[in-house]
Amino acid sequence: MNYKKGRYSSLIKPLFGFIDLVIINAAVFYFDINLKNIYIFCLYISLSWxxxxxxxxxxxxxRHTRLIQIIPLLFKQIILFTIVLYAFIGFFKQPNVSRFALGNYLLLVFLLIFIFKFLTTFLLKKYRTVLRGNNRKVIVIGCNDKARQLIKTFNTRLDYGYKFEAQFSIKDKEFSLDNxxxxxxxxxxxxxxxxxxxxxxxxxxxxxxxxxxxxxxxxFIPDNKEIYSKKLKYEYYDYIPILSIRAIPLQEPFSKLVKRLFDIVFSLFIIVFVLSWLTPIIALLIKLESKGPVFFKQSRNGFNYKEFDCYKFRSMTPNKDANLHQATKGDLRVTKMGAFIRKTSIDELPxxxxVLFGDMSVVGPRPHMVSHTNMYAQRxxxxxxxxxxxxxxxxxxxVSGFRGEIETDKDIINRVKYDIFYIENWSLLLDIKIAIQxxxxxxxxEEKAY
Structure with a gap:
C-alpha cells in the first residue's frame, strides 16, 4: 500500500460545524437575553447544537445531495434546537430570561445558518463545476445499462465532483482484476x-x-432493473447485518408528526376559507341540474388496505355502476356541472x-375504488x-401526467412507479411542491381531467 489521499474533503464538515458554532455563540452577544451566566449558556447551546x-x-x-434535500435537515435542526433552547430556562431555573429576545436570537441564528448552508453548498458545486476542484477520480467495472447510466451521470453532473477515468468490461478478453x-x-x-x-x-x-x-x-452498482425500489435500509440485529428492501421516511415518528401537522393546517385552511362559501354554491348548482345528493360517498382502500368512505361533490347522475366503472372520456353519466367541477378538480375538495379526519393526506398515492384495488393487486x-x-x-x-382514466396496464404501472418513488423519497418540501403543481x-x- 503506497496510497495517501491528498484531499482536504475530511476538513470540510468539521469546518462547517465550527462556523455554525461561531454563529450561534456570537449571536448571543447581539441580544439582551438577561442571562445569569452567559458562558454557561454558550456551553449549553454549543453542546446541544x-x-x-x-x-x-x-x-x-x-456531494450528490440536492439543494432541495437540505431544507428538511435545516428545519429539523432548528426545531429541535428551539425546544432544547427554551428548556434551558426551566432546567437552569432562570425565569428572568427574555423570551422575546430569545425568539429574536433564534430567528437570526436560523437566517444566518440557512444562508451559510446554502451559500457553501452552492459555492462548492460551482467550485467543482467551473474550477474542477474537489474532484474524485473514479473507474467503473462492468458494462451494462446501469453502468452506462452512471458513467453518463459522472460526465454530465460536474457539480458532483467525480472525474470518470476508465471503464473495464468483464466481457473483454483481456480483462483481469490485476490490470x-x-x-x-x-x-x-x-x-x-x-x-x-x-x-x-x-x-x-x-x-x-x-x-x-x-x-x-x-x-457497487446493484442489478435492480426488475425492482422499482432503489433505497435499501441497512440495520444490525445484534451483530448480524440486515438489508431492508426499502426505507420509508413516513414510518419515522418525527416525519409522521410533520406530515400530520401539514395535513391538519392545510385542510383546515381549505375548509374554512374555501369550502365554507363554495359548498353552498356548488350544492345549489348540482341540485338545479339533477336530482340526488350533493356529496358522493365511495369506499376506497387506504393505509394498510383499510377501507374508508371517500367524499366528493357528486358529478354524475345517480347510477348503480358508480362503484364499479371509472369515468371515461365523453361519459354520459357525467352532468354538465359535473364536467366543470371534474375539469377544475373542484369535485375533490370535500x-x-x-384529511382532517385522518383517513387521507393532502399528498400521497391516489386511492382507487375497492373493486379496482382488488383487480390491480392481482395484476x-x-x-x-x-x-x-x-x-x-x-x-x-x-402531477407527472398519470391521473384520471386508466386505459392500459402501462398507465397503472407508471402510476405505481411514481407512487413508490414518493413513498421512499418523501419530504415536506416535496409535498408542498406537489400541492403547488x-x-x-x-x-x-388537464387533458385527462374528465
Missing part, C-alpha cells in the same frame, strides 16, 4: 464502482480486499374532510406497496 446535529446527520451532506488494480494505483483512483451482477463472489472478495488494503472507496406487481402510507388527494403520479395544473386544465 452538536448533539442534535449528530443525531440529525446535519453535516452528512454528500484494474495496476491502473487504479498508477492513476491514483479514489473510488471504484462495480456491477455486482457481472462479477463472481471470488472476484468481489478480491476487489474488497484490494480496496481495503489500498484505502480506496468501493461502491376530501379535505377525509400489477408491487401495487400494494402504495398502502404503506395514507392515500392522498393528489400525488406525484398525478396540482393547483397550477387545475388552473391550466
Amino acid at each position: 452538536m448533539i442534535i446535529a449528530i443525531k440529525n446527520h446535519f453535516y452528512e451532506v454528500q 484494474c488494480f495496476n491502473y487504479i494505483i498508477e492513476n491514483n483512483i479514489d473510488e471504484i464502482y462495480f456491477s455486482v451482477s457481472e462479477l463472481s463472489n471470488k472476484q468481489i472478495n478480491r476487489l474488497i480486499d484490494f480496496a481495503d488494503n489500498n484505502l480506496r472507496e468501493l461502491k 376530501q379535505f374532510f377525509n 400489477i406487481d408491487k401495487f400494494m406497496v402504495r398502502h404503506f402510507v395514507k392515500p392522498g388527494i393528489t400525488g406525484l403520479a398525478q 396540482t393547483f397550477t395544473n387545475a388552473v391550466k386544465g
Whole structure:
C-alpha cells in the first residue's frame, strides 16, 4: 500500500460545524437575553447544537445531495434546537430570561445558518463545476445499462465532483482484476464502482480486499432493473447485518408528526376559507341540474388496505355502476356541472374532510375504488406497496401526467412507479411542491381531467 489521499474533503464538515458554532455563540452577544451566566449558556447551546446535529446527520451532506434535500435537515435542526433552547430556562431555573429576545436570537441564528448552508453548498458545486476542484477520480467495472447510466451521470453532473477515468468490461478478453488494480494505483483512483451482477463472489472478495488494503472507496452498482425500489435500509440485529428492501421516511415518528401537522393546517385552511362559501354554491348548482345528493360517498382502500368512505361533490347522475366503472372520456353519466367541477378538480375538495379526519393526506398515492384495488393487486406487481402510507388527494403520479382514466396496464404501472418513488423519497418540501403543481395544473386544465 503506497496510497495517501491528498484531499482536504475530511476538513470540510468539521469546518462547517465550527462556523455554525461561531454563529450561534456570537449571536448571543447581539441580544439582551438577561442571562445569569452567559458562558454557561454558550456551553449549553454549543453542546446541544452538536448533539442534535449528530443525531440529525446535519453535516452528512454528500456531494450528490440536492439543494432541495437540505431544507428538511435545516428545519429539523432548528426545531429541535428551539425546544432544547427554551428548556434551558426551566432546567437552569432562570425565569428572568427574555423570551422575546430569545425568539429574536433564534430567528437570526436560523437566517444566518440557512444562508451559510446554502451559500457553501452552492459555492462548492460551482467550485467543482467551473474550477474542477474537489474532484474524485473514479473507474467503473462492468458494462451494462446501469453502468452506462452512471458513467453518463459522472460526465454530465460536474457539480458532483467525480472525474470518470476508465471503464473495464468483464466481457473483454483481456480483462483481469490485476490490470484494474495496476491502473487504479498508477492513476491514483479514489473510488471504484462495480456491477455486482457481472462479477463472481471470488472476484468481489478480491476487489474488497484490494480496496481495503489500498484505502480506496468501493461502491457497487446493484442489478435492480426488475425492482422499482432503489433505497435499501441497512440495520444490525445484534451483530448480524440486515438489508431492508426499502426505507420509508413516513414510518419515522418525527416525519409522521410533520406530515400530520401539514395535513391538519392545510385542510383546515381549505375548509374554512374555501369550502365554507363554495359548498353552498356548488350544492345549489348540482341540485338545479339533477336530482340526488350533493356529496358522493365511495369506499376506497387506504393505509394498510383499510377501507374508508371517500367524499366528493357528486358529478354524475345517480347510477348503480358508480362503484364499479371509472369515468371515461365523453361519459354520459357525467352532468354538465359535473364536467366543470371534474375539469377544475373542484369535485375533490370535500376530501379535505377525509384529511382532517385522518383517513387521507393532502399528498400521497391516489386511492382507487375497492373493486379496482382488488383487480390491480392481482395484476400489477408491487401495487400494494402504495398502502404503506395514507392515500392522498393528489400525488406525484398525478402531477407527472398519470391521473384520471386508466386505459392500459402501462398507465397503472407508471402510476405505481411514481407512487413508490414518493413513498421512499418523501419530504415536506416535496409535498408542498406537489400541492403547488396540482393547483397550477387545475388552473391550466388537464387533458385527462374528465
